[in-house]
Amino acid sequence: MSGPEDFKIPLGPQHPALKEPESFSIALKGEKILGVDIRLGYNHRGIEKACESKSYLQAVYLIERICGICSHTHSTCFVQGVEELAGLQVPKRATYIRMIIGELERVHSHLLWLGVAGHEIGFDTLLMYSWRDREVVMDILAMVTGNRVNYGINAIGGVRRDISQEQIKDILAALKTLRERTLYYIEIASKETTIIERLSGVGILLPADAIKLNAVGPTARASGVDIDIRRDDPYAAYSEVEFKVITDNHNDVYGRTVVRMKELLESYNIIEQALAKLPEGPIAVRAPRKVPAGEVLSRYEAPRGEDLHYIKANGTEFPERVKVRAPTLANVQAVKKMLEDRYLADLPIVVAAIDPCFSCTDRLIEVKDLDQGETKILDWQKLQQLSIKYNQQRGLDFTAAGKRLQRLMEK
Amino acid sequence: MLLDLFYILVFPGFLFLSAFALWAEYFDRLVYARLQNRVGPPWFQPTADFIKLVAKADLVPTAANPTFFRLAPIIALTAVCTAFIYIPLWSTSSLFSFNGDIIVILYLLTIPTLCFFIGGWYSTSLYCRIGAVRTVTQLFAYEIPLFMGLLAPALLANSWSITEIMQFYIDHPWFWAFNLIGLIVSLIALHGKLEKAPFDIPEAETEIVAGGFTEYSGRLLAFLRMTLDIEMIVGASLLAAIFLPFGLQSGPVVGFLVYLVKVLLIVFLFSIARTIFARMRIDQMIAFCWQYVVPLAMVQLLINLILKGIIIR
DSSP: OOOTTTOEEEEOSSOTTOSSOOEEEEEEETTEEEEEEEEOOSSOOOHHHHHTTSOHHHHHHHHHTTOSSSHHHHHHHHHHHHHHHHTOOOOHHHHHHHHHHHHHHHHHHHHHHHHHHHHHTTOHHHHHHHHHHHHHHHHHHHHHHSOSSSOOOEETTEESOOOOHHHHHHHHHHHHHHHHHHHHHHHHHHHOHHHHHHHTTSSOOOHHHHHHTTOOHHHHHTTTOOOOHHHHSOOTTGGGSOOOOOOOSOOSHHHHHHHHHHHHHHHHHHHHHHHHHOOOSOSBOOOOSSOOSEEEEEEEEETTEEEEEEEEEOSSSSEEEEEEEOHHHHHHHHHHHHTTTOBGGGHHHHHHHTOOOHHHHOOOOOEEETTTTEEEOOOHHHHHHHHHHHHHHTTOOOHHHHHHHHHHHHO | OHHHHHHHHTSSSHHHHHHHHHHHHHHHHHHHHHHTTOOOOOTTHHHHHHHHHHHSOOOOOTTSOHHHHHHHHHHHHHHHHHHHTTSOOSSSOOSSOOTTHHHHHHHHHHHHHHHHHHHHHHHOOHHHHHHHHHHHHHHHHHHHHHHHHHHHHHHHHTOSOHHHHHHHHHHSTTGGGGGHHHHHHHHHHHHHHTTOTTSOGGGOHHHHTTGGGTTOOHHHHHHHHHHHHHHHHHHHHHHHHHHOOOSOSSHHHHHHHHHHHHHHHHHHHHHHHHHHOOOOOHHHHHHHIIIIIHHHHHHHHHHHHHHIIIIIO
């Protein structure tokens, strides 16, 4: 091989290792990775912009659909911001319910990740097992909220559904099963040779690099960076429950696995404490349609790390600006560092280890023509001209008819 | 003449072999599914897959070399089918046997691997090329332990003919127990040859899509998959013939049933290995084979040489 440019393999936008469109262009020498070029922007949906034309209440449901896995994360983060702007006092019981759903969501997200990680290293048995156990927590979520993924339980000023005594009993029974299974997975992860061989020493991210590259969540915590919004800037009812922030010093993919597995156990503790302490009272207060002018930054510890929402209100029913920074955007920069001097076989698991959620993080601002090296931004007029030109080349010309119509309209 | 043709083409030749291979694939998938807490496919699933693929159009990439691209799967399938007629199944005699047939079988079993390489390489797709190179790299890891493991019993029996080797182990009962290390080595090496997890590196789905098979479709893909299925049966039959010389003199019916049990036992072991291990990296696989499997094979050779020097004489 004469140079790194000669052998570049595309991993994505469509590839079995990726569940969402995302492009990794890898320069290879034999099996060794020389460089990685990461490109986002295949799944941009313009949610931030769309929020500006929706009322605050409508925006909650749109925001909830940013992510299919951490939907509660985004809606809670947004709702908390709006409540702060509107000066609402959310009832205690509502904050507890939000916290319980949030932790159940973390459990389902981490179990999902475990399965995906198993699949990426060619260990499908782990995928089948952990996804089977994930069904337990999915059923609980469906029972409590009515939905499996987009729970729709958040409203501005509280939550929409209460948790009953029977439901508490069911949740506690499910937690017992889940705790048993999680301990089993921890045992597998610490004993099974092929898993340890494939995970340890792979995707090293030293603590200094983690801080420099702005890593968040389990990715940072596995590099020994002790950050967790739940403890550092408590929201919902996290200041009233006791839990440990799990950190690990392996700095590699194995460390990230350990952190996630131990966090599962912490989540079970949090849910149990919250269910025991669940205060009586209303679950929501009435929210005003108009929110006073101001701006707010809301933070939330998503399963993947810190989620950040910025909301600017102008005193009307509609937000003036909504900005979302999903945890994957903070973590994806670190992937390049993790892949230095690694092999092609490590790439899927290293990418998966940050638990990427590309559709949350996607933002498209430019169209890049790689062959000609030019970058262009297409706005509405340019798109229209492009379409007219395209149709003219194929013998369809509506410009004359359009002009005649315009003249008729003017008359 | 006509009877010979019947033997080769129908039973125990190609038709039986194909049916058995497809059924063994079903068995493998069922065990894999049950161990993973799934229901698994219905019994006709591999056959249905095969028929469906045969009915589909063959697409040859414009950049590929059409001759090699088309020839590789056919030659691979031919080679494994040919290997089968030299293996004794339920008695000590095979359809055709001569002194040195064990070497020919091993040679014929290497051809599919080379065909996978050629087919993948001439597909010219990047994933195919990486897969093809991995196939050959892996060949260097398992081929030598496989040869050493399979030839050690022959060394003890002092013959290169499978019929004579089997006769030797019938004449000397319990001598098969000396070859247990060789059996383990051969199982691991055959597992590597069949490219099943944890040695499915050449077709690692999450890295290189389907490796050398990425560009194949239709009939050619059906042939490639059939090759792997038949290779599993041929390899398992070979191991059964050499390492497990039981039930060979109890008549064709009982002998045939014992043969089926032996082959399915080996397939079952493969399914378990597929379930409980994560995929290795290519460097880990080669290090594993040369650090552990080859020394084990050498120990087996040494044991058999000492036995031959002391006891037999």
